[in-house]
Amino acid sequence: MGKKYEVGIIGGGPAGSTCAYYLARKGVDVIIFDHTQPREKVCGGILSSTLLSRYTIPVDIIERNLNFCEVYSPTYKKIRWTYKKTHGSVSRKKFDWFLLEKALDEGAEWKKLKVNDVEEKRGRFILSTKEGEFKVENAVGAGGVNGILRKKKIGAFPTKHLSKTYDLKLKFEKEYVDEHFEDGWYLLFLDDRYVGKGYGWLVPKKDYVLVGLGCELEYKGNLKKSLKELLQVHPLLKEKIGKPKSVKERAALIVSPKTAEFFKSKHCDKNWVIIGEEGGFVHPLEGDGLTYAMITGELAAKLYIANSSFEDFDKKWVEEFGEKIVIPKDxxxxxxxxxxxxxxxxxxxxxxxxxxxxxxxxxxxxxxxxxxxxxxxxxxxxxxxxx
Ligand SMILES: Cc1cc2nc3c(=O)[nH]c(=O)nc-3n(C[C@H](O)[C@H](O)[C@H](O)COP(=O)(O)OP(=O)(O)OC[C@H]3O[C@@H](n4cnc5c(N)ncnc54)[C@H](O)[C@@H]3O)c2cc1C
Known part of the structure; x- marks a missing residue:
């Protein structure tokens, strides 16, 4: 058993790194475990205006400003929804690395290790990794959709609240993207021939474009086949997608809350808290997880600094953004x-x-x-x- 830490954060994505940053800044002895960074998480990489006004993100991290979202109906009617405040489009590799480095600059420690097991013994946590065990006084679950602390404390996400996604990362010359895309992104609602309950998206970056589909996990259709077909028939995709230099296929799960009850489960106690996507904090309609990852990371850290406890986290997040995230209750x-x-x-x-x-x-x-x-x-x- 090595050194003991005051707080151990499992997962160094936006939620974990933000939490570590605020804790380390106040001198808390904090360690982050993440075996994957630096990595490109499968994600549209859209930063909301809420995120951009709350946190300072350097301009060189923003690949593209997004001033509108063009929304397509299943029968290809479209409306342009112009944002009152600019959103941003980022590469998750650069964005997440920026946040992790920021936490490390404040004194947080990072181990490029996977936490294979979490055990609570006499009010402390033992985190097991391939390099041995680490003892932490408090544990923060920030491991995303497959987070290990959630599984231990309240159980894995029921499949009803998960969606599957399939996307293509299409590489182009920067000039091609500049010529074919304005500063906005595209949201495609589709009928059940393609996705069941779900939607598609097209998000331009500097020299690549992401185009993908997401829908409830229970949908029996094949998203890869649907996207292939849509590239041939959807007017937007036919117009915008030419011949990419390279194509990378990706697939991932995302939390997609379906009921108001979903948010009522416990996310904390005195010495543990689950934040970001591991806590289920993804907007049910917009799929915005990054804003809530950073805000829950910040809230958890500030609570701990004030009270040496995460106990009030559930009260705090409801006060802060509860109304916004549970809209589809009806x-x-x-x-x-x-x-x-x-x-x-x-x-x-x-x-x-x-x-x-x-x-x-x-x-x-x-x-x-x-x-x-x-x-x-x-x-x-x-x-x-x-x-
Ligand atoms: C296709 C798709 C598109 C999306 N588009 C958007 C979008 O445009 N905008 C938006 O706001 N959100 C989007 N989301 C949601 C967003 O990606 C997530 O909500 C967000 O990444 C959550 O951040 P997080 O820090 O909670 O978790 P993550 O970003 O998932 O980070 C968790 C980290 O923990 C690590 N980890 C997990 N388990 C362990 C372990 N046992 N030990 C050590 N490390 C561990 C992982 O490797 C990972 O690096 C999208 C999601 C998908 C799937």
């Missing part, structure tokens, strides 16, 4: 319904702020669905009186 299932989406595009034409409101949680899905019902009833009675 029916996320309906959101991916083709007719609901097409209707949304109809009424949103010329009024993209409706989408804004829906994503910001200001327009309840319930209200929106009630409006659809009313409109359908009106159409039906009109048809009846016409005939």
């Amino acid at each position: 029916g996320i299932e309906n959101f991916y319904n083709k007719s609901v989406l097409d209707f949304l595009f109809d009424i949103a034409e010329g009024k993209p702020e409706l989408i804004d409101q829906l994503f910001e949680g200001k327009l309840e899905l319930k209200t929106f669905l009630a409006a659809i019902k009313k409109k359908t009833e009106m159409n039906n009675s009109k048809k009846e009186s016409d005939s």
